[in-house]
Amino acid sequence: MEKLTGTLALAVFTAALGSLQMGYSLGVINAPQKVIERHYARSLGVYNEELARRERGNTTEHEEPTDATVVMYWSLSVATFSIGGMVSSFLVSFVSDIRGRIKGMLFINVLAITAGLLMGLAKMGTPYLMVIAGRAIMGLYCGLSSGLVPLYIGEISPVKYRGAMGALHQLAIVIGILISQVIGLDFLLGNDDMWHVLLGLSGAPAILQSLLLLVCPESPRYLYIKLGKVEEACKSLKRLKGDYDTSKDIAEMQAEKEEVMNEAQMSILRLLRSSVYRQQLFVALMMHLSQQFSGINAIFYYSTSIFQTAGVGQPVYATIGMGVINIIFTLVSVMLVDRAGRRTLTMVGLGGMCCCAVAMTVGMVFQDVYSWMSYLSMAAIFLFVSFFEIGPGPIPWFIVAEIFSQGPRPAAIALAGCCNWTCNFIVGMFFPYLEGLCGNYVFVIFAVLLFGFTVFTYMRVPETKGKTFEEITAVFHHKRGAPPSKPQEEAEMVQLKSSTEA
Numbered sequence: 001m002e003k004l005t006g007t008l009a010l011a012v013f014t015a016a017l018g019s020l021q022m023g024y025s026l027g028v029i030n031a032p033q034k035v036i037e038r039h040y041a042r043s044l045g046v047y048n049e050e051l052a053r054r055e056r057g058n059t060t061e062h063e064e065p066t067d068a069t070v071v072m073y074w075s076l077s078v079a080t081f082s083i084g085g086m087v088s089s090f091l092v093s094f095v096s097d098i099r100g101r102i103k104g105m106l107f108i109n110v111l112a113i114t115a116g117l118l119m120g121l122a123k124m125g126t127p128y129l130m131v132i133a134g135r136a137i138m139g140l141y142c143g144l145s146s147g148l149v150p151l152y153i154g155e156i157s158p159v160k161y162r163g164a165m166g167a168l169h170q171l172a173i174v175i176g177i178l179i180s181q182v183i184g185l186d187f188l189l190g191n192d193d194m195w196h197v198l199l200g201l202s203g204a205p206a207i208l209q210s211l212l213l214l215v216c217p218e219s220p221r222y223l224y225i226k227l228g229k230v231e232e233a234c235k236s237l238k239r240l241k242g243d244y245d246t247s248k249d250i251a252e253m254q255a256e257k258e259e260v261m262n263e264a265q266m267s268i269l270r271l272l273r274s275s276v277y278r279q280q281l282f283v284a285l286m287m288h289l290s291q292q293f294s295g296i297n298a299i300f301y302y303s304t305s306i307f308q309t310a311g312v313g314q315p316v317y318a319t320i321g322m323g324v325i326n327i328i329f330t331l332v333s334v335m336l337v338d339r340a341g342r343r344t345l346t347m348v349g350l351g352g353m354c355c356c357a358v359a360m361t362v363g364m365v366f367q368d369v370y371s372w373m374s375y376l377s378m379a380a381i382f383l384f385v386s387f388f389e390i391g392p393g394p395i396p397w398f399i400v401a402e403i404f405s406q407g408p409r410p411a412a413i414a415l416a417g418c419c420n421w422t423c424n425f426i427v428g429m430f431f432p433y434l435e436g437l438c439g440n441y442v443f444v445i446f447a448v449l450l451f452g453f454t455v456f457t458y459m460r461v462p463e464t465k466g467k468t469f470e471e472i473t474a475v476f477h478h479k480r481g482a483p484p485s486k487p488q489e490e491a492e493m494v495q496l497k498s499s500t501e502a
Contacts, residue, residue: 007217008156008240012165014212015152016172018105018145021112021205023176025138027323028202029078030181032190036077039195040070040128073128077135082425084139085146089417092147093268093410097226101152101219108148109206111141116203123196131199138202146397147417151410154401155219156240159468163337166398171330174389178323185316224250225257225406255470256406266408268415277412279476280403283461284416287346287396290453292423294353295446296388298431299381307378318378322385329389341465342395342402347457349391354450356384357443364440392453396420402464405473 046067095104118134150169157165180198184190189198217236224233233253237246271277300322307315337345363377396416404412435442462475 005242011216014216015149016168017205017209018149019169019172020176022142023173024180025202027177027180032195035195037070040073043127076132080136081139084136085143085421088140088143090414092414096410104148106213108141108144109210111137112203112206116200120200147413150397150401151413154398155221164334167334167337167394169397170394174326174330181320181323224253260407266411268411271408271411284400285419288416288420291392291396293449297427325385329386333390333394341463343461343463345391346395349387350450350454352387353384354447356380357447361443
C-alpha cells in the first residue's frame with residue numbers, strides 16, 4: 001500500500017529546504033556584484049571617490065573601472081563556492097553512513113549557519129575576507145547537501161512517487177535561485193545598505209530545517225540495512241506510509257541487505273576499481289556531465305547581453321522571467337516523471353536543448369542583419385531552459401540513488417556530486433574564454449555535446465520508472481551479461497568483503 005502521508009510530505013519538504021538553500025546560494029551572488037565590489041574597493045583603499053560622486057549625480061551611465069585586486073577577490077568570492085562543493089561532495093558517503101541521513105543533515109547545518117553569520121556580519125569586519133570565507137563554507141555545506149538530500153528522499157519515497165519526489169530537489173533549487181534574484185533587486189536587498197543581509201540570509205533555511213528534522217523519521221533503509229534495527233525500521237515505515245503491513249517492504253529490504261552483505265561496504269576507491277558497478281557508475285557520471293555540459297550555466301551567463309541586444313530595458317527582469325520558467329517546467333517534470341519515465345524525459349530534454357542551441361546560434365549570427373533574429377534568440381533561450389528543467393535538470397540528481405543498491409549508493413552519490421560540482425566550476429571558469437574565442441558560434445559546441453548526450457541516453461540509460469532497487473540492479477546485470485562473468489564478479493565481491501572485514 002503506497003500513499004502520501006503528512007509525515008512523508010513533511011520529511012520530503014524538510015529535506016528539500018537544503019536544496020532551496022543551495023539554489024539561493026547559487027543565485028544570490030550575481031545581482032549585487034557591483035555593490036559588493038564597491039565595498040571591497042573601499043576596504044582595500046582603491047575606491048574611486050570622484051567616480052562615485054558622478055554616479056550619485058547620475059552624470060554617467062558607464063560601469064566604473066574595477067581595480068585588479070578587487071576583481072581577484074570577487075573571483076575568489078564566486079569560485080570558492082564551487083571549490084567547497086567539489087571538496088565536500090567526497091564526504092557524502094562518510095557523513096551519511098556514520099551519522100545517518102537525518103543526523104547528517106542536522107550536522108552540516110552548522111556549516112550553513114556559520115557561513116550565513118560570516119556573510120551577514122561582513123560590513124562589520126573585512127568584507128572581502130568574510131564573504132570569501134562564508135562562500136567557501138557555504139560551498140562545503142552545499143556539496144554535502146546535494147548528496148544527502150537526494151539520498152534521503154530517494155530512500156523514503158514510495159516506488160510509485162519516487163521520481164516526482166526526487167525531482168523536488170531540483171524544484172527547490174530553482175525556487176531558491178528565483179527568491180535570491182527577486183530579493184536581490186536594488187530596491188529590496190541588493191543595495192549598499194542591505195547587501196550583507198541578502199548574503200546572510202543564505203543560512204536562514206538551515207535554522208528552519210534543523211527544527212523540522214527533529215520530528216522527521218530516519219530512512220527505514222538506513223535503519224534496517226545499515227544498522228540492522230528491524231523494529232525501528234518498521235516504526236519509521238509506518239510513520240512515513242501510515243498504519244499498514246510492512247512485510248513486503250521489509251522483505252524487499254531484506255533481499256537488498258543480503259545483496260549488500262555480499263557486496264561489502266563500498267568506499268569511493270573500491271567503487272572506482274570495481275568492474276561489477278562500472279556500467280552504473282558510467283551512466284551516473286554521464287548523466288551529471290550532460291547536466292553541466294549542456295550549456296545551461298552558459299545560458300545564464302550569456303542571457304543578459306542577448307536581452308540587451310533585443311532591446312529589453314531591464315534585463316534583470318527578463319532573467320527573473322527565466323527563473324519563473326525554471327519553476328514552471330520543473331513542476332511539469334514533477335508531474336510527468338513517474339508517467340513518461342526518466343529515460344524519455346531526459347532524451348526529450350537533451351534533444352530539445354540541442355535544437356535550441358542551434359536556433360540560438362542562428363539568431364546571434366544574423367541578429368545584426370535581421371533585427372527580428374534577436375527575438376529568435378530570446379525564444380530559444382526560454383525554450384532551452386524549459387527543456388532543461390523537463391529532464392536533464394532534475395533527473396540526474398535522483399537517478400543515481402535509483403541505479404545503485406544500498407552498499408555502493410553513498411559512494412556513487414559522492415562521486416556523481418563531485419563530477420557535477422567540478423563540471424560546474426569548469427563551465428563557469430572557462431566559458432568567458434570560450435565565448436571570446438568562438439564568438440556567436442559558441443553554442444555550436446554545446447549543440448554537438450547535447451546531440452552526443454542524447455544518443456548516449458538512448459543507447460545506455462535504462463528506464464527506472466516503477467522498478468524496485470533490486471529490479472534496477474538486475475537490469476544492469478543483464479546488460480553486462482551477468483551469467484558468463486558471474487564467477488569473476490563473485491570472486492571480486494568476496495575479495496572486497498574480506499578486505500573490508502580485515
